[in-house]
Amino acid sequence: MAHSNLKRLLLKLIALCVLVTCLSFFTNKASYSRLATTAPQVLTVQIESQPQSPLQFSSTKVLSSDPFSPNVEFTVTNKGGKGIRAYTITRELVTDGGSRRAAILTHLTAQREALQPGQSKSDSVNEPHSPVSINSIILSIDFVEFVNGETWGKDEYNSAERLAGQRAGGHAAIEYFRQLRVKKGSSALLETITSEEDEIVPAQGGSSEWQDGFKTGVGLVRLRLKRAKQEGGLIRVELELQQPFDASEGRPE
Numbered sequence: 001m002a003h004s005n006l007k008r009l010l011l012k013l014i015a016l017c018v019l020v021t022c023l024s025f026f027t028n029k030a031s032y033s034r035l036a037t038t039a040p041q042v043l044t045v046q047i048e049s050q051p052q053s054p055l056q057f058s059s060t061k062v063l064s065s066d067p068f069s070p071n072v073e074f075t076v077t078n079k080g081g082k083g084i085r086a087y088t089i090t091r092e093l094v095t096d097g098g099s100r101r102a103a104i105l106t107h108l109t110a111q112r113e114a115l116q117p118g119q120s121k122s123d124s125v126n127e128p129h130s131p132v133s134i135n136s137i138i139l140s141i142d143f144v145e146f147v148n149g150e151t152w153g154k155d156e157y158n159s160a161e162r163l164a165g166q167r168a169g170g171h172a173a174i175e176y177f178r179q180l181r182v183k184k185g186s187s188a189l190l191e192t193i194t195s196e197e198d199e200i201v202p203a204q205g206g207s208s209e210w211q212d213g214f215k216t217g218v219g220l221v222r223l224r225l226k227r228a229k230q231e232g233g234l235i236r237v238e239l240e241l242q243q244p245f246d247a248s249e250g251r252p253e
Contacts, residue, residue: 043070048140054080054152055087055141058120067133070126074139077120083147084108084115085247088159091125092138103142103157107166109220109246110253114147147247158209165206165213166220170245173221176200178241186234193225193237217245 043065047057056079064071078084090103104125108114115121127134143159144152151160176199181189192199202214228236244251 043067043134044136045072045074046136046138048138050141053141053144054078054082054146055084055115055144057139060139063124064126067135068130069128070130070134070137071124072126072137072139073122073124075120075122076115076141078115078117080146081117082150083117084144085113085147086143086145086159086163087115087141088143088153088155088157089123089125090140090142090157092140093127093130093134094136094138095130095132095134097132103159105143105157105159105162107163107246110251111147111247112253114247149248158207161207161209162213162216165202165210165215166217167213167245167248168210169200169202169214169217169219170221171217172202172214173200173218174241174245177221177225181238181241189237190229190234193222193229221245 043062045060045062047060050056055076057074058077059075061073062070063073074089076087076089085108086106088103088105090101092099092101104123106121106123125137125139142153142157143155145160145163146152177189177193180192200218202211206214224240225237228240232239
């Protein structure tokens with residue numbers, strides 16, 4: 001009898017071991033399946049084919065593949081025969097639910113900064129925080145302005161208007177500070193440079209892109225004057241006020 005009971009006990013133990021082994025196998029398989037389905041997609045960077053563009057993407061590099069905060073570095077090269085002083089890069093962020101687009105206008109304000117034929121420039125696009133996972137980024141060229149004033153591209157983001165506004169704002173700011181120096185003296189000039197008040201306002205009637213560009217142009221002049229004041233005081237400020245606003249007027253640096 002004792003031998004029979006021992007035999008039944010051994011069979012129960014063997015059956016229990018088999019059951020535990022099977023349960024562990026299926027549990028691990030289910031866990032692996034869940035991990036496989038939730039694994040994030042690898043971020044891809046695509047370049048829109050634009051064979052006629054004078055500006056071409058020559059390289060891209062993913063600095064951060066975080067799908068909610070990707071960071072991509074790219075290099076553009078002037079493949080045309082004329083120098084380039086401004087251009088707009090667009091990025092399309094593709095998600096499972098659709099896509100959204102944005103643009104970056106690069107304004108090379110000094111003549112020495114102009115992208116000459118064969119020269120390249122690197123930049124990056126960074127999405128600080130996306131509410132949804134980004135699967136891919138598509139880069140393209142939307143607008144190019146050459147050093148002779150001619151332009152190329154669809155200009156879907158009205159970069160030409162923004163540039164016109166920047167130049168109008170830059171001219172207005174330079175003239176404002178020049179007149180301030182004449183009418184109120186150097187002390188008032190130096191004090192106003194660091195003021196946060198908006199003394200220079202754009203004329204009414206321009207497009208929203210022009211208005212935005214105007215404010216940017218004023219801000220650039222004020223920033224340059226602040227830097228000149230820190231580096232050399234009144235003398236450097238007055239020298240800066242003698243400079244053109246940007247490369248379209250021959251600004252050297």
